[in-house]
Amino acid sequence: MTKHYDMIAIGAGSGGLSAVERASEYGKKCLVIEAKTIGGTCVNVGCVPKKVMWFAANAATQINNAQGFGFDIEVKNFSWKKLKQGRDNYIKGITDWYDGYLEKLGIDYIHGFGQLVNKNTVSVNGEEYTAEHIVLSPGGKPSVPNIEGAEYGITSDGFFELTALPKKVAVIGGGYIGVELAGVLNALGSEVEIFGRAGTLLRGFDSMIQEALDKDYTAHGITLHHGTTIDKVSSDKTIFTNHGDLVVLTKSFGQLVEIQ
Incomplete structure (x- = not known):
């Protein structure tokens, strides 16, 4: 028998969760469906x-x-593994909280890929559910440019899957995502371009802001290639640009090419 709801949200990110939360406050019976991890982009691979x-x-x-302020501090080592474990545990705490919060509000949650059958019906995991209102909030994913060899790089999602700090990094894209990740990697010890x-x-x-950031990043050792497009990335991590430059990220460096 098909189960009926007042509202179904496909996607348990900020949009879908906000919609069913608000509807439940008005006494509506709601269902939220998520194919990946509850919380969406922001909680899991975003802000x-x-x-x-x-x-x-x-x-x-x-x-x-600190030494410039009189403190005698020396960093003996840095553990990316420990940082990643702590970060992942923090995120898990948030997603676990969502599970309990939805249950407290009486909102049903299904993990699976929701598909719209018609204006009032959703299919997930082989079952169909109906609702007066269906909210489509499936979220998004990083855009990969049409560059030959783009498959040899990773997106911003892949940044959060790194198991070690890369020694040398090429960030392709000077937007805010690339700039943020470049700054983080530089501060933690990577050589960044x-x-x-x-x-x-x-x-x-x-x-x-642009002028200050250019000056600051250059002062911190980040190499900036303005007015540059990438023609090709080869399997050995050589980057070919419109200026004829060749930037090689040697495999022994534990390299990353981040495609934005």
């Missing part, structure tokens, strides 16, 4: 884990600056 990485990078920066098509980082942002 929340990124902020954890930013705090780690900020701690590294403060430690490196950014390749962007525009004449500055953060195209479309305030010019004062």
Whole structure:
């Protein structure tokens, strides 16, 4: 027998969860469906884990600056593995909380790939469910540019799956995602180069921010390649640009090519 709801949300990210939460406050019976992990992009591979990485990078920066303020501090080692474990446990705590919160509100949750059958019917895991209102909030995924050899790189999602700090990194894209990850990796010890098509980082942002960021990143040792497009990435991690440059990320470096 088909189960009926007042509202069904396909996607348990910020949009879908907000919709069913609000509807439940008005006494509506709701179902939310998620194919991946509850919480969506922001909680799992977006702003929340990124902020954890930013705090780690900020701690590294403060430690490196401490001697200038009279502190005798020496960093003997840094464990990316421990940082990743702590970050992943923090995220798991949030997703586990969501499970209990939905149960408390009386909202049903199904893990599976929801498909819209018609305007009032959703299919998931071989079962059909109906509702007066269906919210489509499936979220998004990183866009991979049409570059030959793009498969040799990773997206921002892959950044959160790294099991070790890469020694050398090429970040393709000078937007805010690439800029944020580049800054984190640089602060934690990676050698970083950014390749962007525009004449500055953060195209479309305030010019004062662009100028300050260019100056700061250069001062911190990040190599900036403005006005640069990537023609090809080879299997040995050689990057071919429109300027005829060859940037080789040697395999022994534990390299990363991040495609934004």
